[in-house]
Amino acid sequence: MKPAPLRYVRPETLEETLGVLAEHGGATKVLAGGQSLVPALNMRIARPELLVDINGLSELSGFRPENGSFIVGATIRQADTRLLRHPLLAEALPHVGHFVTRNRGTVAGSIAHADPAAELPLCLVVLGGSVCTKSASSEREIPASDFFVAHYTTALEPDELVVETRWPAPQAKWGYAFCEFAQRRGDYALCMAAAAAAGKQLRVAVGSVVDRPTLLEVDPERPGESAAAQVEPWGNVHASPAYLKHLVRVLVDRAVETARERSAA
Amino acid sequence: MIPIEVRVNGRRYAETVEPRLLLSDFLRSRLALTGTHVGCEHGVCGACTVRLDGVAVRSCLLLAVQVDGAEVITVEGLARDGKLTRLQQAFHQHHALQCGFCTPGILIAAEDLLSREARPSREDIVDMLSGQLCRCTGYTSIVNAIAEVAEA
Numbered sequence: 001m002k003p004a005p006l007r008y009v010r011p012e013t014l015e016e017t018l019g020v021l022a023e024h025g026g027a028t029k030v031l032a033g034g035q036s037l038v039p040a041l042n043m044r045i046a047r048p049e050l051l052v053d054i055n056g057l058s059e060l061s062g063f064r065p066e067n068g069s070f071i072v073g074a075t076i077r078q079a080d081t082r083l084l085r086h087p088l089l090a091e092a093l094p095h096v097g098h099f100v101t102r103n104r105g106t107v108a109g110s111i112a113h114a115d116p117a118a119e120l121p122l123c124l125v126v127l128g129g130s131v132c133t134k135s136a137s138s139e140r141e142i143p144a145s146d147f148f149v150a151h152y153t154t155a156l157e158p159d160e161l162v163v164e165t166r167w168p169a170p171q172a173k174w175g176y177a178f179c180e181f182a183q184r185r186g187d188y189a190l191c192m193a194a195a196a197a198a199g200k201q202l203r204v205a206v207g208s209v210v211d212r213p214t215l216l217e218v219d220p221e222r223p224g225e226s227a228a229a230q231v232e233p234w235g236n237v238h239a240s241p242a243y244l245k246h247l248v249r250v251l252v253d254r255a256v257e258t259a260r261e262r263s264a265a
Numbered sequence: 266m267i268p269i270e271v272r273v274n275g276r277r278y279a280e281t282v283e284p285r286l287l288l289s290d291f292l293r294s295r296l297a298l299t300g301t302h303v304g305c306e307h308g309v310c311g312a313c314t315v316r317l318d319g320v321a322v323r324s325c326l327l328l329a330v331q332v333d334g335a336e337v338i339t340v341e342g343l344a345r346d347g348k349l350t351r352l353q354q355a356f357h358q359h360h361a362l363q364c365g366f367c368t369p370g371i372l373i374a375a376e377d378l379l380s381r382e383a384r385p386s387r388e389d390i391v392d393m394l395s396g397q398l399c400r401c402t403g404y405t406s407i408v409n410a411i412a413e414v415a416e417a
Contacts, residue, residue: 001306008267008284008330031331038326039307042287051284053331079320098396100374101308103320104327185395 003041010053014060014134017161020052022136025158028052032075035097035105036113060163069129070167074108078120083107086167087262088127088176088194092119095178098186108162111147114154114212117188121148122207123178125215126194129167133160141166148212174198175262177255180208181247183238190239191247193227195255197263204252209233209244216252224253269333273298274342282329289313291329292339300340300369304398311397314370315339321377340369343376352376352414359410363402371397375411385415 011017021028029048031037032055040046054060060074063082070086079102084090096119097105110120111131124131124144131147133140133156140160147155156162170176180192189208196203202220207213209231219226233244266281273296280295289306292298292315304310306325313324316338343350349357352375362368371394378385378393385393390411394404 002287002290003285003328005283006285008328010330034326035308035323038287038328041285042306042325051328055331094392098311099378099393100311100314100321100323100396101326103377104322185392 001042003038004044004047006041006048007050008053009050010056012056014057014161014163017052017054017057018134018136018159020050021159021161024050028158030054030112030161032109032112033077033105034109035101036109036115054161062164065169068169070169072107072165072167074106074162074164076107078102078105078107078110080107086127086170086176088123088170088178088196089120089167091176092123092178092194095119095180095182095186095189095192108165111165112154112156112162114148114152115188116151116211116213117192117208119178119180119189119192119207122192122194122205122213124165124167125213126196126203126205127168128203129165131156131162132164132166134163135159135161139163144213145215150211171198173263174201175259175264177258177262179251179255179258181251191244191251193248193251193255195223195252195259197256197259199263202256202259204256206231206248206252209248218252218256223256224249224251227252267330267333269330271329271332271334272336274338280329284328284330286329287325288315288327288329288332288337289324292324292337295329298339298341302366302369304366309398310367311370311374312367314373314397316373316377319377319380321374338373340372343372350376351417352379352411355410355413356407359406359413361402361406361410367397367399371399371407375414379411379415382415385411387412390415 027049031053062073131142178194180189182189192207228245228249235241292301302312304312308323308326315324
């Protein structure tokens with residue numbers, strides 16, 4: 001349970017960081033909070049030749065409103081209380097890891113790690129947010145629904161760095177809700193659902209039971225049932241596919257109902 | 266090998282470390298501060314929790330090179346001149362430890378919670394403790410000890 005030998009750099013500027021990624025790309029891992037990466041290093045699931053520590057980059061520590069969104073820099077921690085200004089994040093963040101891991105884990109790190117059972121990617125997808133990346137030669141803004149490709153797989157190229165994530169700010173008349181079911185508090189969720197509702201408008205996304213956080217077009221009259229009909233969970237040692245489908249139905253109904261109540265209130 | 270300078274429990278250390286050395290192993294093996302316990306080494310059990318620049322973190326999920334220039338407090342840094350902190354006294358009085366393996370991490374995490382929330386509720390305390398595993402005492406007395414300090 002110790003990392004394999006590796007090299008380590010801690011660049012002081014974004015330009016220097018992008019230069020390192022351009023040169024070494026596929027042999028590197030970017031280290032931000034390290035709450036998923038370092039366990040993988042310790043278990044030697046990940047064996048990068050070079051770790052690029054971005055914690056020293058003041059350019060990535062910003063948090064600002066811009067054009068109706070919150071722009072969250074890549075080194076903002078999950079414990080940052082400014083995130084709680086969005087009611088959906090305020091509801092989802094207590095489920096992200098634990099008190100101590102949120103002190104260190106970053107928002108962008110959770111997004112880039114793309115664990116299908118992670119809460120923040122699901123929130124970004126249901127809100128219609130995006131991921132801003134830079135490389136030495138380009139920059140992109142990737143919609144969340146295109147960023148997540150499959151389990152732990154994203155649209156990020158080896159020479160690209162997530163520099164910030166964009167979170168559409170809460171809108172008047174919209175209600176938001178997040179629900180998950182885990183066997184123990186802080187454990188990976190077996191199933192999770194998030195919803196945003198205003199009048200007849202409805203956005204629903206599910207996670208854990210699919211290979212990436214997934215937006216679903218649901219029947220507004222029967223949201224849970226129609227969501228469950230659209231997913232084919234694999235099942236796992238803890239839960240059968242049928243049980244996971246049941247959880248989708250229950251949690252989607254619960255999230256939609258709660259989001260509608262909050263939008264009306 | 267990379268040179269680092271770090272202040273641990275008020276004392277300055279200048280050391281040279283291999284990049285892959287975990288902070289938990291640095292504290293225990295290099296500095297002989299064995300109060301920081303190592304349980305799971307993947308961030309789940311919380312036994313290795315220390316404060317880094319005032320914030321509770323898992324020392325098994327940090328590399329020693331990352332704390333260059335920082336200030337670390339371990340369980341050894343809580344009591345001053347042999348005088349226990351209020352939280353340590355409350356753990357003693359409530360019998361909030363048995364084997365004590367989890368205790369250093371819980372004390373550090375609880376100190377962080379108490380420094381941030383003036384009066385955390387029992388629910389806040391339980392939520393914090395969900396990331397700190399105890400396998401022998403049971404949590405009731407731990408919650409009682411922290412709650413007593415929170416309510417004082």
